[in-house]
Amino acid sequence: xxxxxPPTVALDGSFARELPxxxxxxxxxxxxxxxxLVLNAALAAELGLDPDWLRSPDGxxxxxxxxxxxxxxxxxxxxxxxxxxxxxPRLGDGRALLLGEVVDxxxxxxxxxxxxxxxxxxxxxxxxLAAVGPMLREYVVAEAMHALGIPTTRSLAxxxxxxxxxxxxxxxxAVLARVASSHLRVGSFQYARATGxxxxxxxxxxxxxxxxxxxxxxxxxxxxxxxxxxxxTQASLxxxxxLVGFIHGVMNTDNMTISGETIDxxxxxxxxxFDPATVYSSIDHGGRYxxxxxxxxxxxxxxxxxxxxxxxxxxxQQQAVALAEESLGAFRHQYSAAWSAGMRAKLGLSHGLxxxxxxxxxxxxxxxxQQSSVDHTSFFRDLASAARGDAEPARGRFxxxxxxxxxxxxxxxxxxxxxxxxxxxxxxxxxxxxxxxxLTAATEADLAPLERxxxxxxxxxxxxxxxxxxxxxxxxxxxxxxxxxGT
Ligand code: AMP
Ligand code: MG
Numbered sequence: 242x243x244x245x246x247p248p249t250v251a252l253d254g255s256f257a258r259e260l261p262x263x264x265x266x267x268x269x270x271x272x273x274x275x276x277x278l279v280l281n282a283a284l285a286a287e288l289g290l291d292p293d294w295l296r297s298p299d300g301x302x303x304x305x306x307x308x309x310x311x312x313x314x315x316x317x318x319x320x321x322x323x324x325x326x327x328x329x330p331r332l333g334d335g336r337a338l339l340l341g342e343v344v345d346x347x348x349x350x351x352x353x354x355x356x357x358x359x360x361x362x363x364x365x366x367x368x369x370l371a372a373v374g375p376m377l378r379e380y381v382v383a384e385a386m387h388a389l390g391i392p393t394t395r396s397l398a399x400x401x402x403x404x405x406x407x408x409x410x411x412x413x414x415a416v417l418a419r420v421a422s423s424h425l426r427v428g429s430f431q432y433a434r435a436t437g438x439x440x441x442x443x444x445x446x447x448x449x450x451x452x453x454x455x456x457x458x459x460x461x462x463x464x465x466x467x468x469x470x471x472x473x474t475q476a477s478l479x480x481x482x483x484l485v486g487f488i489h490g491v492m493n494t495d496n497m498t499i500s501g502e503t504i505d506x507x508x509x510x511x512x513x514x515f516d517p518a519t520v521y522s523s524i525d526h527g528g529r530y531x532x533x534x535x536x537x538x539x540x541x542x543x544x545x546x547x548x549x550x551x552x553x554x555x556x557x558q559q560q561a562v563a564l565a566e567e568s569l570g571a572f573r574h575q576y577s578a579a580w581s582a583g584m585r586a587k588l589g590l591s592h593g594l595x596x597x598x599x600x601x602x603x604x605x606x607x608x609x610x611q612q613s614s615v616d617h618t619s620f621f622r623d624l625a626s627a628a629r630g631d632a633e634p635a636r637g638r639f640x641x642x643x644x645x646x647x648x649x650x651x652x653x654x655x656x657x658x659x660x661x662x663x664x665x666x667x668x669x670x671x672x673x674x675x676x677x678x679x680l681t682a683a684t685e686a687d688l689a690p691l692e693r694x695x696x697x698x699x700x701x702x703x704x705x706x707x708x709x710x711x712x713x714x715x716x717x718x719x720x721x722x723x724x725x726x727g728t
Contacts, residue, residue: 252313252341252353256423259448262441263429264316269306269338270359270369272416274403277301278373278688279380279695281397284420288343288351288397295398304400305416306338306358313341317361321435322428322495323545325529330435332428332495333363336371339424350452352424353397356417372412373401374680377691379417379506381679385671385698386503391481392474393503394421413684421502423452427546428495434549446553453500462564464553469568472543474501476572479539480579483532484587485670486512486617490522490724492530492538494545508724511670513714514614515607521673521724536580540572586665587621589628589657598655605648613640616714621666622704628659667701669708673722674715 257264275298282292294300302308306315317334324332338361340353356379357371380396387393397418404414425448433442443464450457450467460466478501482489489496490508498504508522517533525531530538547565554561584603585592610620615638623634632649639645671694679691697711704712715722 254314257316263319267317272305272402275301276401278399304418320428321432324493335364336369352421370406372406373415376415376417382506388699422500425499427497430549476575484583488532494542507726515610515617523723589662625659625662628657668704669697669701674719
């Protein structure tokens, strides 16, 4: 059914119009009994959508894709991708739809997208559906990332569909409505390139420039400038992940955006005990997407983007490769600079300090953290107390107290600023055991733990004594954690 939405809500279809080769017009499956689990009223308002209307029966039908505004043509987007290093020429939205684009309150174009809305022509063997748990996981983690100041797709709502989903057990189904500055992926470019249609590749690049990196249009070589902008934005993004201990878990090229937003929260998790080899995903047997590998993988993915863009970089392909290599060469430096600056900030140290002093200090700290399996998030938070004169909370986490004391003495001599530390080191992250607890309860229709968790993680830097358990690492009995793909 097609109806007009309440005033001012207009969904455009510029992606589908400009890139019809990458868009298959498609409809969501009918949800038999839509029930709202969580709505992001502030984000709705930002998009010009009335939260009260979204909670109404028609609003819920919009959020599961069963009520389509006149202006909109929902599409499944085509993309390719390297999954765990192996190339898949045809992935695409197997269970997702782009409803269209909305101009938000600040004039920015944002995608409104559904996940779990039924099979599409890209579904392959999948059922096109999603269970309540994984959609709520994406909702919570994306909103936590946003609150941490990390670019990400946003979560608008999760609506239970009333349709059961068969996994290892039968689970309640749900649709996630999410918002992104676009859903263009490295894999979108790989797909366009693989068609052999250079006109399509150019249109896609122009679309990406227009939406994300408009300055590139003014550059001498706009497509090289586009690539450089993606390299820079991904270097900055992955540095932020590393600083907060985020492990994406499935950094396939189809899960890496052109905008620089984190996308597709599947088997993601947050690091607790500091160890670069940490892997939570049950499908990541080789540890390809381990915490410490993420910068290298990002660079590898960007090399795949460069390959896709080669025909646009120069008529001479050898020249194109040389240009791409040079631009990709900036990644390591940009990443290191962003990470080092972030680490200095986490340690409360002033920007002016000499790198030859701070860099070994940071390196030695990471060794100590790893040796004692120290919880990453609470350590940095407690370290601010040490800067205030009470070293015990941080110190008590180490096995080798003398080594920590020696480190701490050198660090204190640099006059760290505890107030500044509290503004960059979160008290609350979506800890794995708390996320599991909230999802399990929500799957059994108790939304209270989810709401409390959201309260903590959407205001992560403001410590609140009553939220003490949200700041603590997982209890011993939680055991070693495994995450599963959201399929
Ligand atoms: P992901 O790694 O979760 O981002 O998904 C990889 C690919 O698998 C994408 O093309 C998805 O659309 C597709 N996919 C994942 N789960 C399902 C499902 N249940 N049904 C259909 N397609 C799916
Ligand atoms: Mg994906």
